[in-house]
Amino acid sequence: LEAVSVSGVAIDKNQVRISVQELPDRPGAAAAVFKAMAEIGVVVDLIVQNVGRAGKANLTFSVPSEDAYRAEKAMREAVGRTGATVGRSNKIAKVSVVGVGMRSHSGVASCFFDALAEAGINMLMISTSEIKISVAVNHEDGDEATRVAHAAFGLEKKTRSRKKA
Amino acid sequence: LEAVSVSGVAIDKNQVRISVQELPDRPGAAAAVFKAMAEIGVVVDLIVQNVGRAGKANLTFSVPSEDAYRAEKAMREAVGRTGATVGRSNKIAKVSVVGVGMRSHSGVASCFFDALAEAGINMLMISTSEIKISVAVNHEDGDEATRVAHAAFGLEKKTRSRKKA
């Protein structure tokens, strides 16, 4: 295994997740969702969609808590005619482990997810990029998730709390 | 809308996606998946999991094409007893638009997804980070998706093809 090279843990506790279920899995469906968000000027942070089944896919994204109400309302209008449903939005905490040269996510993921599992914290969503693994957990698990992530990677408190301006 | 600030488009055509369906949505389930990958030294690139339903969640990740067979085999062993199923792995192309200061994904997402929709390209998976929006498309759509993304953001050919060493 490559030496795990995580340099810090970041937490964002100001996000609400909005899930759109049973979106038609055809070109243009997701574009309509984000056009609606762009039109009302809502900043979208996390976007996660997994492979669909039987022609339908679920798409979840997160917005700042203060925009949740108007984002949910705009979503219901945007997808109304497609048959998709917009779930109730829920506050989440997004906890990310960051590290340059995380060439292989499997070692870091295994260590991070194990630490959350030991603490009994369930992951709601997972999303990765070259230098980061982000997970959404229930809002009330955010601080504990950050603490166990620090311990798992031997980091002293390097949390960057993202209070968006 | 903020000025859309995309600086480049990257494509990785050497990835295969492996989907684990009906994974128990409880702490430890995802950790077992990546422990299995870490133990056989397979480099995992994209990891996507959306919110589960009825206590089950679907988790998809991508590995280099040359590791697909042994990764799929290790996955079947790792999740066998949990009742989850491992789908057939499929070659994908991961196309990412990259730009610093993409404070709001909604404007970039709307533009990128619209361009794919116009070209009739279906998105299989979506994953984001602060500076990037990545989508998985069918392998044969990779080049066209890259071309339309360049055109949508007014970029000359800046593709960084990621032939992993």
Ligand SMILES: C[C@@H](O)[C@H](N)C(=O)O
């Ligand atoms: C579900 C959604 O992503 C659809 N596949 C699209 O391309 O818009």
Ligand SMILES: C[C@@H](O)[C@H](N)C(=O)O
């Ligand atoms: C589905 C999987 O992510 C599970 N929720 C876990 O925490 O491991």
